[in-house]
Amino acid sequence: MRLTQRLLLGAFIVVGVLAVVMVTIVDRQLTNRLRDDATTFLEREAELVGVLWQRDAQAPDSLANAIGAALGRRVTLVAPDGVVIGDSEFDGDALRGLQNHATRPEVAEAVASGLGSSRRPSPSTGDQELYVAVRVPAMGVARVSLPTASIDAVTRDARSDILGAALFALLAALGIAFLFSRSVSRPVEELRDVAAALADGDLARRPTLKAPGEVGELADALKELAEQLSARLRALEADETLLVQLTESLNEGVIAVDATRMVVRINETARRLLGSRAPLPFPVEDLPRDLALREALQGAFDGTVTEGVEVVITGRTLNITARPLSGGGAVLALFDLTRVRRLEAVRRDFVANVSHELRTPLTIVGGFAETLVEEDVPAETRRGFAERILGNTRRMQRIVDDLLDLSRIESGGWVPNPQAIDLASVATDVFAAARDAADRKGLALDAEFPADAASVYADSTALRQVLGNLVDNAVRHTASGRVTLFSRRHERGVIVGVRDTGVGIPKEHLPRIFERFYRVDPGRAREEGGTGLGLAIVKHLVEAHGGRVKAESEVGVGSSITAFFPD
Structure with a gap:
């Protein structure tokens, strides 16, 4: 029920109860007052009748008739023995037929005390009457009566007037209460609506009313x-x-878990490391089910700090730190060690590969050198040993040169100076360097440069080194057929590549052929003089231009290695 309705109902109940009480009290007081006044008037009239009766005692019935007519009352004169000797409403036989009034309450009371009254139906007329009797010395009892209907009529009229006034007062009070309730409820309702809007998050709402008082x-x-x-x-x-920006800017993954074991905060790094995309909040059971991770988290819930635990989750090597939070909960920090461990593995592989690549020619050089120390070695054999030493020395020199070039490119010590280069002139130089090896195998060297891709925007030296390495690789791994240097237009640059008809590369090796010292067939590659660094150098040179390399091959059909140079 609304406030206005409650106020109106309260006002109605209060005013209604007051009206009923007032009507009841006034009705009772008015009835009693009218009855008392009527009794007093009748008493005085009865005394007057007694006085007149004493003066004219010869004809009591005529006297009663005369006085009754004058007063408009029923006047009864009763002898001391109770016999009615005069009555304004009965004459003759009717008068003589009236009962003895000695037992009437008012008559008996008047005889005893001088004054008596009663309200009762009249045995003679049957009407409700108010009787007042006085004792008249030496004469008897004079009685005057009045029908109560007149008193009741006055009471009814007064009651109607009071009820009408009460109803008017009730309606007026309800109208005033309605106006008052509206003046009170409207500000309260506005304050209620503003408070509800604030509770719902609408902090722009403000109360507009200006009212005095509370x-x-x-x-x-x-x-x-x-x-x-x-x-x-x-x-x-x-x-x-600020907190979100700080946590999102961290290279570490951060996870906050509350006391109910619900993840309430997780940054993007942690989501990426753990492969989690569940919306916050979510239970810790949705995190990866790694034993070390769960033990670190449980230890934090138990108040124990866990640091430096290294685990592998979703293919990544992570360092986990877990700390308890005051009031319950825990926070986990995840540091990605995958790149560090991969670099360590690359470094180990690099050292092992360099050692392996240099050990073979050094062993050969050392062995032949020891032999040449002997004085009895024939001149022809000495010459052969010297050529072998020279060949392996040159191979080690190429390895060292390639390592230096690769180191200089990776460290940023070399910056390309791109310019428009005519591919036909570069192809002429590259083919000239590879012509002898190609002729020994009977390979054809071709160039395919369409008009829209006849030039490329690149560093001249780097481009010659890239294409030279690709052609050299193709010639060394192609037994027959042809090696083609080609180009084609790309929407953002030019693609230059080398296509051969060699043995091809198995698909499982394609993703790794640009790694340092990686060989599909190590023994054959060394026999043909490769250092294992050519394609790695190609990859870094092209990427230094903002481009990329790609290898495609089919075993027994041939290979195609391309380099994209942006305009």
């Missing part, structure tokens, strides 16, 4: 509360934004 003070207090809530919410939002 309601106005409440409106001012609510307005101040809304201002403080807005200010605090803005501060919290700023802190939240």
Whole structure:
């Protein structure tokens, strides 16, 4: 029930009860007062009748008739023995037929005390009458009666007037109560709506009323509360934004778990490392089910700090740190060691590969050198040993040169100076360097440069080194057929590549052929003089231009290695 309705109902009940009480009291008081006044009037009239009776005692019935007519009352004269000797309403036989009145209450009381009264139906007429009797010395009892219908009529009229006034007062009170309730309920309802809007998060709502007294003070207090809530919410939002930006900018994954084992915060790094995309909050059971991770988390819930635990989750090597939070919960920090461990593995492989690549020619050089120390070695054999030493020395020199070039490119010590280069002139130089090896195998060297891709925007030296390495690789791994240097236009640059008809590369080796010292067939590659670094150098040179390399091959059909140079 609304406030206006409650106020109206309360006012109706209060005013209605007051009206009923007032009508009841006034009705009772008026009835009693009219009865008392009527009794007093009748008493005086009865005394007057007694006085007149004493003066004219010869004809009591005529006297009763005359006085009754004058007063408009029923006048009864009763002898001391109770016999009615005069009555204004009965004459003759009717008078003589009246009962003895000695037992009438008012008559008996008048005989005993001088004055008596009663209200009762008249045995003679049957009407409700008010009787008052007085004792008349030496004469008997004089009685005057009045029908109560007249008194009741006055009471009924008065009661009707009072009820009408009460009804009018009730309606007026309800109207005033309605106006008052509206004046009270409207501000309260507005304050209620504003408070509800604030509770729902609409902090822009403000009370608009201006009222004196407590309601106005409440409106001012609510307005101040809304201002403080807005200010605090803005501060919290700023802190939240700063915290999110800080956690998202970290290279470490951060996970916060509350006391109910629900993940309440996780940054993007942690989601990427753990492969989690569940919306917050979510239970810790949705995290990867790694034993070390769960033990670190449980230890944090038990109040134990866990640091430096290294695990492998979703193919990544992670370092886990778990700390308990005050009040329950835990925070986990995840540091990705995958790149570090991969670099360590690359370094180990690199050292092992370099050692392996240099050990073979050094062993050969050392062995032949020891032999040449002997004085009895024939001149022809000495010459052969010297050529072998020279060949392996040159191979080691190429390895060292390639390593230096690769190191210089990777360290940023070399920066390309791109310019428009005519591919036909570069192809002429590259083919000239590979012509002898190609002729020994009977290979054809071709160039295919369409008009829209006849030039490329690249560093001249780098481009010659890239294409030279690709052609050299193709010639060394192609037993017959042809090696083709080609280009084609790309929407953002030019693609240059080398296509051969060699043995091809199995698909499982394609992703790794640009790694240092990686060989599909190590023994054959060394026999043909490769250093294992050519394609790695090609990859780094092309990427230094902002491009990329790609290898495609089919075993027994041939290979195609391309390099994209952006315009």
